[in-house]
Amino acid sequence: MNLSNVFFQGAMCFPQKKALIYAGGSFTYEELNTIIDHVALYLRDLGVTRDHRVGLYLPNIPEWLMFYYGTARLGATSVCIASAFKKEEMTYLVKDSMSSVVVTSEELLPHIPDRKEIPHVKEVVVVERDQALRSIVEGKKRKTSALKPLGCEGDEVATFLYTGGTTGVPKGAMLTHNNLLVSAQNVCYNEKTVPEDVGLCFMPLTHVFAQCHIMNSTFYGCATLVLSKGFDMDAVFASVVENKITRFYAVPTIYIRFLNNPDSKKHLRTLSYVFSAATSMPSEIVRQWQQEYGLPIHEAYGMTESASMVTFNHRYRHKIGAVGAPVGIVEVKLVDDQDKEVGPGETGEIVIRGPNIMRGYFNKPEETANAFRNGWFHSGDVGRFDDEGYLYIVDRIKDIIITGGENVFPKEVEDILYTHQAVDECAVVGWPHPEYGEAVTAFITLKQGKAADEETLIRFCKERLARYKVPKKIHIMKELPKSPQGKILRRELKKKET
Incomplete structure (x- = not known):
């Protein structure tokens, strides 16, 4: 099944419903689905085929997700490059992934290296300059094309998400179409996403939290995504009020800033669900938030290699301090340094297996072999289970x-x-x-x-x-x-x- 199928249900059942809202306007499900068709054809005309990789070096703008899903619809692989990266960092990722096309914007163009440094790149697309692309994005090509998502085996790679940049050399986690669709389904089911929901995303779309947990699941659930280029407190307040945001996703530092801002409460009244990721939320902050807003801050456990959600702290059986119980058919256990399973209350390394786990690290067989042992992915995190099967994160082994x-x-x-x-x-x-x-x-x-x-x-x-x-x-x-x-x-x- 192809990742870009996340749009089909919305395009069929809610064609005129807003799928995406951004600073310059909005797109319905029908419009966005058609644009993705044309972006796939545009890439095909550039010579992109199933075995090619397309580097996405863009900020949080609509073109980012158009090329992400358009690349998937063509059966090629997207390579996610953080817009915060400068020339040296982005060059490493382009070279490591052997991307044949790089898609970027005017503001990031100064960080694109000389073509002599990246000879394998056949085309650099600047989204503001290409007239054919502007015709697609601006809606001048509204006829639905005959292109349909290519049928993909579950283990075919849809995207590279790079991990390890804060601790060492970045590694390209190869996430398959099946990984990403299973993740979107798990998030929708556990968070009870409905088409009436409106979610806000200001996290970088190159990050697993924004891409898998927020964006893919929002479209899978036929809800509406409001996309922002970054976090600005006043802009977030305005967006929540104007768009009647119901779902809010952030990292712990944002929630701490809200708690320290006396104006926050009056601006966040429409929120019915809040979620924190990227790092563990201090229990004291969760208690303060619940006392102030009457809402729990939900957490899950996941990582780039698992396409986000592995466990979820259930909406109706929420435990402060826990990251929840395993979701779907994902298996989680804790092992000691001899890979022997430990019991409830004991600490051990968190190991995982299931349909959401990546295929491996691109061109890094040794790192892949180290991560996968005895059929389980070894996370490098230490945790413990309580008697009800809820997982608590203790820390990173390396920390x-x-x-x-x-x-x-x-x-x-x-x-x-x-x-x-x-x-x-x-x-x-x-x-x-x-x-x-x-x-x-x-x-x-x-x-x-x-x-x-x-x-x-x-x-x-x-x-x-x-x-x-x-x-x-x-x-x-x-x-x-x-x-x-x-x-x-x-x-x-x-x-x-x-």
Whole structure:
């Protein structure tokens, strides 16, 4: 089944319903489905065939999703390149993926390398300049073409999503048509998406959260997607009010900013469902949000390699601190360092198998073999199950701090710091220490109008944590380094030690 089929039900059942709203206007399901047909034909005329890859180096604009689904409809593979990437970063992805066509915009054109550096690229499409493409996008070609989505085997690759950029060399996770459709179905079923829903997306579409969890599932459920180029608080407030947004998706830092803004509540009244991803939400923030808004912040567990959702914290059986139970026919278990399964209440590495798991990393057989062992995908995350089968994320294996022979999970320390009334954001890392091996070290930002010093915060931790878990040093900063998706970059904090 072809990924672009997510539009067929909407085009047949709700042809005049708005599928996409953006700053310049909107498209109905019928209009968007027709445009995707023509974009596929446009790519075919450029010489793109089933075994080719098309690099998408675009901001969050309608052309991004037109080329994403148009490439899938042709049976080729899209390569997702973050618009935040500069020349060196995007060049690496274009070369690594061997993309034959790159689609970009005027604002990103300065970061496109000289064609001599990327000789395998046969065409660079600038979406604002190509007149044939403008005729398609602007609706001058409204007749439905004879093109139908190519029948695809479930394991044929639809897109490359790159992962590992914050910790090492990026790896292209090969997600199949089946991976993406199963993910969209799981999200729709568990979140109870209905055609009347309106979801807002300001996260980069190159990120698994925006692409798989928000965009694909919205169209699969025949709902409406409001697309924004990025996060601006006033613009988000205006969009929620104007478009009567019912579903809101963000990362923890956004929810913290809302809680610190006294105007937030009056602007967010239409929301009936809110969801957080990219990194674990501190339990204290969930409690504050629920008290203030009367809505739980829902979480799931997933990653690029699983096309988003693996577990879901159910709408009607929500548990604060958990990321829920496995969805659909996805299997999850916890194993020790000998790959032996551990029981409820015990911690272990989270391993997964199911129809949502990627085919592997492109041209990286060793990394693929390391990730897939004994038929299971090894996530590198540590978790525990409770007696009801709900999963709790403890931390990343690579982030565990070993101090004086004791293991410290950064999240456990961070959760305590978040309960302090002055702490806005925090991250805990291990710094080299001559005696302990590593020293627990915290970095925090303070809420506006609040004050606290290092001594006060260390004393606060001592009253609530075992002695070896208490930070040896706490750095109070103006801001913490973050990725384009809003995830705090621990590796940048670790560099500060040198």
